[in-house]
Amino acid sequence: MKNKKIAIIGCGNLGTSIAHGLLESEEFNPQNLTLTKRHPESLFYLQPKGVTVISDNSQAASDADLVVLGVKPYNVPNILKEIRPVLKPGKQTIVSLATGVTLEEMQTELDPNTALFRAMPNIAADIQESITCICGKNGSTELENQIKCLFNSIGISIVIEEHLMEAATVLGACGVAYVLRFMRAMTQGGIQIGFDAKTANMIVNQTVKGAAELIIKKGIHPEEAIDKVTTPKGCTIVGLNEMEHHGFSAAMVKGVLASYNKIEKL
Numbered sequence: 162m163k164n165k166k167i168a169i170i171g172c173g174n175l176g177t178s179i180a181h182g183l184l185e186s187e188e189f190n191p192q193n194l195t196l197t198k199r200h201p202e203s204l205f206y207l208q209p210k211g212v213t214v215i216s217d218n219s220q221a222a223s224d225a226d227l228v229v230l231g232v233k234p235y236n237v238p239n240i241l242k243e244i245r246p247v248l249k250p251g252k253q254t255i256v257s258l259a260t261g262v263t264l265e266e267m268q269t270e271l272d273p274n275t276a277l278f279r280a281m282p283n284i285a286a287d288i289q290e291s292i293t294c295i296c297g298k299n300g301s302t303e304l305e306n307q308i309k310c311l312f313n314s315i316g317i318s319i320v321i322e323e324h325l326m327e328a329a330t331v332l333g334a335c336g337v338a339y340v341l342r343f344m345r346a347m348t349q350g351g352i353q354i355g356f357d358a359k360t361a362n363m364i365v366n367q368t369v370k371g372a373a374e375l376i377i378k379k380g381i382h383p384e385e386a387i388d389k390v391t392t393p394k395g396c397t398i399v400g401l402n403e404m405e406h407h408g409f410s411a412a413m414v415k416g417v418l419a420s421y422n423k424i425e426k427l
Protein backbone atom coordinates (compact mmCIF):
# COMPACT_ATOMS: atom_id res chain seq x y z
CA MET A 162 0.00 0.00 0.00
CA LYS A 163 2.97 2.31 0.56
CA ASN A 164 3.03 3.43 -3.07
CA LYS A 165 -0.72 3.54 -3.71
CA LYS A 166 -2.36 6.92 -4.04
CA ILE A 167 -5.65 7.11 -2.15
CA ALA A 168 -8.37 9.74 -2.53
CA ILE A 169 -11.19 9.90 0.03
CA ILE A 170 -14.03 11.76 -1.70
CA GLY A 171 -16.37 13.21 0.92
CA CYS A 172 -14.16 13.00 3.96
CA GLY A 173 -16.57 13.40 6.89
CA ASN A 174 -16.81 11.44 10.13
CA LEU A 175 -15.94 8.03 8.70
CA GLY A 176 -13.47 9.32 6.10
CA THR A 177 -11.59 11.30 8.71
CA SER A 178 -11.39 8.27 11.01
CA ILE A 179 -9.89 6.29 8.13
CA ALA A 180 -7.47 9.12 7.32
CA HIS A 181 -6.33 9.29 10.95
CA GLY A 182 -5.84 5.51 11.06
CA LEU A 183 -3.85 5.49 7.81
CA LEU A 184 -1.66 8.34 8.99
CA GLU A 185 -0.78 6.36 12.13
CA SER A 186 0.48 3.50 9.97
CA GLU A 187 4.22 3.47 9.30
CA GLU A 188 3.50 1.64 6.05
CA PHE A 189 1.58 4.60 4.68
CA ASN A 190 3.04 7.69 3.00
CA PRO A 191 0.86 10.75 3.88
CA GLN A 192 1.81 12.36 0.57
CA ASN A 193 -0.24 9.64 -1.15
CA LEU A 194 -3.45 10.71 0.58
CA THR A 195 -5.91 13.25 -0.85
CA LEU A 196 -9.08 14.20 1.02
CA THR A 197 -12.04 16.13 -0.39
CA LYS A 198 -15.12 17.83 0.94
CA ARG A 199 -17.06 20.88 -0.21
CA HIS A 200 -15.86 22.85 2.79
CA PRO A 201 -12.32 21.52 3.22
CA GLU A 202 -11.20 24.03 5.89
CA SER A 203 -12.06 21.60 8.70
CA LEU A 204 -9.40 19.19 7.38
CA PHE A 205 -6.60 21.71 6.84
CA TYR A 206 -5.00 20.59 10.14
CA LEU A 207 -3.87 17.46 8.26
CA GLN A 208 -1.95 19.38 5.59
CA PRO A 209 1.26 19.79 7.64
CA LYS A 210 1.49 15.97 7.72
CA GLY A 211 1.73 15.97 3.89
CA VAL A 212 -1.93 15.21 3.13
CA THR A 213 -3.60 17.05 0.22
CA VAL A 214 -6.96 18.60 1.20
CA ILE A 215 -9.11 20.02 -1.62
CA SER A 216 -12.72 20.48 -2.71
CA ASP A 217 -12.19 19.33 -6.31
CA ASN A 218 -13.40 15.72 -6.50
CA SER A 219 -12.31 15.23 -10.12
CA GLN A 220 -8.78 16.40 -9.42
CA ALA A 221 -8.55 14.03 -6.45
CA ALA A 222 -10.01 11.08 -8.38
CA SER A 223 -7.91 11.55 -11.52
CA ASP A 224 -4.68 11.20 -9.58
CA ALA A 225 -5.62 8.25 -7.34
CA ASP A 226 -5.10 4.49 -7.56
CA LEU A 227 -7.88 3.93 -5.03
CA VAL A 228 -10.89 6.23 -4.97
CA VAL A 229 -12.78 5.85 -1.68
CA LEU A 230 -16.31 7.27 -1.61
CA GLY A 231 -17.11 8.61 1.87
CA VAL A 232 -20.18 10.65 0.96
CA LYS A 233 -23.74 9.97 2.15
CA PRO A 234 -25.57 7.26 0.18
CA TYR A 235 -27.83 9.71 -1.71
CA ASN A 236 -24.73 11.58 -2.97
CA VAL A 237 -23.07 8.53 -4.51
CA PRO A 238 -24.72 8.64 -8.00
CA ASN A 239 -23.92 12.33 -8.47
CA ILE A 240 -20.33 11.92 -7.30
CA LEU A 241 -19.84 9.01 -9.73
CA LYS A 242 -21.29 11.12 -12.57
CA GLU A 243 -18.96 13.95 -11.59
CA ILE A 244 -15.75 11.89 -11.52
CA ARG A 245 -16.51 9.43 -14.32
CA PRO A 246 -14.90 11.58 -17.06
CA VAL A 247 -11.53 11.48 -15.28
CA LEU A 248 -11.57 7.81 -14.24
CA LYS A 249 -9.26 5.30 -15.94
CA PRO A 250 -11.05 1.92 -16.01
CA GLY A 251 -8.65 -0.96 -15.45
CA LYS A 252 -6.14 1.31 -13.76
CA GLN A 253 -8.09 2.52 -10.75
CA THR A 254 -10.30 0.96 -8.11
CA ILE A 255 -13.43 2.51 -6.59
CA VAL A 256 -14.27 1.63 -2.97
CA SER A 257 -17.63 2.82 -1.67
CA LEU A 258 -18.33 3.13 2.05
CA ALA A 259 -21.95 4.13 1.45
CA THR A 260 -24.67 2.23 3.27
CA GLY A 261 -27.22 0.45 1.11
CA VAL A 262 -25.86 1.46 -2.32
CA THR A 263 -25.26 -1.75 -4.26
CA LEU A 264 -22.40 -2.58 -6.61
CA GLU A 265 -24.96 -2.91 -9.42
CA GLU A 266 -26.39 0.54 -8.75
CA MET A 267 -22.91 2.06 -8.83
CA GLN A 268 -21.91 0.07 -11.91
CA THR A 269 -24.66 1.76 -13.95
CA GLU A 270 -22.80 5.07 -13.46
CA LEU A 271 -19.40 3.63 -14.45
CA ASP A 272 -17.50 2.00 -17.29
CA PRO A 273 -18.28 -1.77 -17.11
CA ASN A 274 -14.58 -2.55 -16.62
CA THR A 275 -14.22 -0.43 -13.51
CA ALA A 276 -13.05 -2.43 -10.51
CA LEU A 277 -15.56 -1.71 -7.80
CA PHE A 278 -15.72 -2.64 -4.11
CA ARG A 279 -17.92 -1.85 -1.13
CA ALA A 280 -16.30 -1.64 2.28
CA MET A 281 -17.96 -1.20 5.64
CA PRO A 282 -15.49 -0.06 8.29
CA ASN A 283 -16.31 1.75 11.55
CA ILE A 284 -15.02 4.85 13.30
CA ALA A 285 -12.54 2.81 15.38
CA ALA A 286 -10.47 3.02 12.17
CA ASP A 287 -9.21 6.18 13.85
CA ILE A 288 -7.16 4.05 16.26
CA GLN A 289 -6.63 1.15 13.84
CA GLU A 290 -9.29 -1.01 15.53
CA SER A 291 -11.97 -1.16 12.83
CA ILE A 292 -13.63 -4.31 11.58
CA THR A 293 -14.14 -3.83 7.85
CA CYS A 294 -16.41 -6.05 5.77
CA ILE A 295 -15.59 -6.00 2.05
CA CYS A 296 -17.26 -7.23 -1.15
CA GLY A 297 -16.36 -6.56 -4.75
CA LYS A 298 -17.14 -6.68 -8.49
CA ASN A 299 -14.79 -6.89 -11.50
CA GLY A 300 -11.81 -7.09 -9.15
CA SER A 301 -8.98 -9.62 -9.40
CA THR A 302 -7.76 -11.51 -6.33
CA GLU A 303 -4.75 -9.21 -6.35
CA LEU A 304 -6.98 -6.14 -6.18
CA GLU A 305 -9.08 -7.71 -3.44
CA ASN A 306 -5.88 -8.34 -1.48
CA GLN A 307 -4.90 -4.69 -1.94
CA ILE A 308 -8.23 -3.54 -0.54
CA LYS A 309 -7.88 -5.98 2.35
CA CYS A 310 -4.38 -4.69 2.94
CA LEU A 311 -5.67 -1.11 3.07
CA PHE A 312 -8.33 -1.93 5.66
CA ASN A 313 -6.06 -4.29 7.61
CA SER A 314 -3.83 -1.29 8.23
CA ILE A 315 -6.70 0.31 10.19
CA GLY A 316 -7.92 -2.84 11.97
CA ILE A 317 -8.99 -6.20 10.61
CA SER A 318 -11.03 -7.03 7.50
CA ILE A 319 -13.12 -9.87 6.13
CA VAL A 320 -14.51 -10.51 2.66
CA ILE A 321 -18.24 -11.25 2.65
CA GLU A 322 -21.00 -11.73 0.08
CA GLU A 323 -22.74 -8.53 -0.95
CA HIS A 324 -26.14 -9.61 0.37
CA LEU A 325 -24.64 -9.41 3.87
CA MET A 326 -23.29 -5.84 3.54
CA GLU A 327 -26.35 -4.27 5.21
CA ALA A 328 -26.10 -6.73 8.10
CA ALA A 329 -22.39 -5.88 8.32
CA THR A 330 -23.27 -2.17 8.48
CA VAL A 331 -25.58 -2.74 11.42
CA LEU A 332 -23.37 -5.08 13.41
CA GLY A 333 -19.97 -3.54 12.69
CA ALA A 334 -20.66 0.15 12.11
CA CYS A 335 -23.87 0.99 14.00
CA GLY A 336 -22.58 -1.49 16.58
CA VAL A 337 -20.03 1.04 17.84
CA ALA A 338 -22.90 3.32 18.88
CA TYR A 339 -24.82 0.48 20.52
CA VAL A 340 -21.81 -0.45 22.64
CA LEU A 341 -21.17 3.17 23.58
CA ARG A 342 -24.80 3.65 24.64
CA PHE A 343 -24.48 0.50 26.78
CA MET A 344 -21.32 1.98 28.33
CA ARG A 345 -23.07 5.25 29.08
CA ALA A 346 -25.91 3.41 30.83
CA MET A 347 -23.45 1.36 32.88
CA THR A 348 -21.63 4.56 33.87
CA GLN A 349 -24.93 6.10 34.99
CA GLY A 350 -25.54 3.03 37.15
CA GLY A 351 -22.03 3.41 38.58
CA ILE A 352 -22.72 7.01 39.57
CA GLN A 353 -25.93 5.98 41.32
CA ILE A 354 -24.05 3.46 43.47
CA GLY A 355 -21.41 5.93 44.55
CA PHE A 356 -18.71 6.76 42.00
CA ASP A 357 -18.09 10.20 40.56
CA ALA A 358 -18.65 10.31 36.78
CA LYS A 359 -14.96 10.28 35.87
CA THR A 360 -14.13 7.26 38.02
CA ALA A 361 -17.26 5.40 36.94
CA ASN A 362 -16.31 6.07 33.33
CA MET A 363 -12.76 4.81 33.81
CA ILE A 364 -13.96 1.60 35.47
CA VAL A 365 -16.56 0.98 32.75
CA ASN A 366 -14.12 1.70 29.89
CA GLN A 367 -11.50 -0.73 31.16
CA THR A 368 -14.13 -3.36 32.05
CA VAL A 369 -15.56 -3.27 28.52
CA LYS A 370 -12.08 -3.34 26.98
CA GLY A 371 -11.06 -6.26 29.22
CA ALA A 372 -14.26 -8.21 28.49
CA ALA A 373 -13.84 -7.73 24.71
CA GLU A 374 -10.16 -8.65 24.71
CA LEU A 375 -10.79 -11.70 26.90
CA ILE A 376 -13.30 -13.06 24.38
CA ILE A 377 -11.12 -12.16 21.40
CA LYS A 378 -7.85 -13.51 22.78
CA LYS A 379 -9.29 -16.70 24.32
CA GLY A 380 -11.63 -17.30 21.36
CA ILE A 381 -14.50 -18.22 23.68
CA HIS A 382 -18.27 -17.61 23.61
CA PRO A 383 -19.41 -14.71 25.85
CA GLU A 384 -21.63 -17.02 27.90
CA GLU A 385 -18.62 -19.17 28.81
CA ALA A 386 -16.96 -16.16 30.41
CA ILE A 387 -20.25 -15.01 31.95
CA ASP A 388 -20.48 -18.40 33.72
CA LYS A 389 -17.15 -17.62 35.40
CA VAL A 390 -18.46 -14.32 36.78
CA THR A 391 -21.88 -15.48 37.96
CA THR A 392 -21.28 -16.95 41.44
CA PRO A 393 -24.29 -19.11 42.38
CA LYS A 394 -26.69 -17.09 44.51
CA GLY A 395 -24.35 -14.14 43.93
CA CYS A 396 -24.91 -10.54 42.92
CA THR A 397 -24.03 -10.84 39.18
CA ILE A 398 -26.79 -13.27 38.26
CA VAL A 399 -29.31 -11.17 40.19
CA GLY A 400 -28.27 -8.11 38.16
CA LEU A 401 -28.26 -9.97 34.84
CA ASN A 402 -31.68 -11.50 35.47
CA GLU A 403 -33.11 -8.11 36.45
CA MET A 404 -31.75 -6.66 33.18
CA GLU A 405 -33.37 -9.49 31.22
CA HIS A 406 -36.70 -8.93 33.05
CA HIS A 407 -36.51 -5.39 31.67
CA GLY A 408 -35.84 -6.67 28.16
CA PHE A 409 -32.07 -6.13 27.81
CA SER A 410 -31.35 -8.80 25.16
CA ALA A 411 -34.72 -8.27 23.48
CA ALA A 412 -34.06 -4.52 23.24
CA MET A 413 -30.66 -5.14 21.63
CA VAL A 414 -32.05 -7.61 19.07
CA LYS A 415 -34.98 -5.30 18.28
CA GLY A 416 -32.59 -2.37 17.87
CA VAL A 417 -30.39 -4.35 15.49
CA LEU A 418 -33.48 -5.30 13.44
CA ALA A 419 -34.78 -1.70 13.42
CA SER A 420 -31.43 -0.43 12.07
CA TYR A 421 -31.40 -3.21 9.48
CA ASN A 422 -34.97 -2.45 8.34
CA LYS A 423 -34.13 1.23 8.06
CA ILE A 424 -31.31 0.49 5.59
CA GLU A 425 -33.81 -1.20 3.28
CA LYS A 426 -35.66 2.15 3.17
CA LEU A 427 -32.63 4.47 2.78
Ligand SMILES: NC(=O)C1=CN([C@@H]2O[C@H](COP(=O)(O)OP(=O)(O)OC[C@H]3O[C@@H](n4cnc5c(N)ncnc54)[C@H](OP(=O)(O)O)[C@@H]3O)[C@@H](O)[C@H]2O)C=CC1
Pocket residue numbers: 170171172173174175176197198199200201218231232233234236258259260281282283284334335
Ligand atom coordinates in the same frame (compact mmCIF):
# COMPACT_ATOMS: atom_id res chain seq x y z
N1 LIG B 1 -20.24 7.33 10.33
C1 LIG B 1 -20.09 6.02 10.38
O1 LIG B 1 -19.77 5.46 11.45
C2 LIG B 1 -20.28 5.18 9.17
C3 LIG B 1 -20.70 5.71 7.95
N2 LIG B 1 -20.83 4.91 6.86
C4 LIG B 1 -21.19 5.47 5.57
O2 LIG B 1 -20.16 6.38 5.23
C5 LIG B 1 -20.70 7.48 4.52
C6 LIG B 1 -20.32 8.76 5.22
O3 LIG B 1 -20.86 8.79 6.52
P1 LIG B 1 -20.37 9.90 7.54
O4 LIG B 1 -18.89 10.02 7.46
O5 LIG B 1 -20.99 9.57 8.82
O6 LIG B 1 -21.06 11.17 6.91
P2 LIG B 1 -20.57 12.68 6.96
O7 LIG B 1 -21.74 13.52 6.65
O8 LIG B 1 -19.82 12.94 8.22
O9 LIG B 1 -19.52 12.75 5.76
C7 LIG B 1 -19.86 12.96 4.42
C8 LIG B 1 -18.97 14.05 3.90
O10 LIG B 1 -19.23 14.22 2.52
C9 LIG B 1 -18.94 15.56 2.22
N3 LIG B 1 -19.64 15.90 0.98
C10 LIG B 1 -20.96 16.07 0.78
N4 LIG B 1 -21.20 16.36 -0.52
C11 LIG B 1 -19.99 16.36 -1.14
C12 LIG B 1 -19.57 16.60 -2.46
N5 LIG B 1 -20.43 16.87 -3.43
N6 LIG B 1 -18.25 16.52 -2.74
C13 LIG B 1 -17.35 16.23 -1.77
N7 LIG B 1 -17.69 15.99 -0.49
C14 LIG B 1 -18.99 16.06 -0.18
C15 LIG B 1 -19.41 16.36 3.43
O11 LIG B 1 -18.61 17.50 3.67
P3 LIG B 1 -18.98 18.91 3.02
O12 LIG B 1 -20.35 19.25 3.46
O13 LIG B 1 -17.89 19.84 3.51
O14 LIG B 1 -18.88 18.67 1.57
C16 LIG B 1 -19.19 15.39 4.59
O15 LIG B 1 -18.05 15.73 5.33
C17 LIG B 1 -22.20 7.27 4.43
O16 LIG B 1 -22.50 6.77 3.16
C18 LIG B 1 -22.49 6.26 5.52
O17 LIG B 1 -23.55 5.42 5.15
C19 LIG B 1 -20.54 3.58 6.93
C20 LIG B 1 -20.12 3.01 8.08
C21 LIG B 1 -19.95 3.76 9.30
Ligand SMILES: O=C(O)[C@@H]1CCC=N1
Pocket residue numbers: 260330334335
Ligand atom coordinates in the same frame (compact mmCIF):
# COMPACT_ATOMS: atom_id res chain seq x y z
O1 LIG C 1 -26.13 5.73 10.77
C1 LIG C 1 -25.80 5.54 9.60
O2 LIG C 1 -26.64 5.54 8.68
C2 LIG C 1 -24.34 5.26 9.26
C3 LIG C 1 -24.16 3.92 8.64
C4 LIG C 1 -23.57 3.06 9.72
C5 LIG C 1 -23.15 4.00 10.71
N1 LIG C 1 -23.55 5.21 10.43
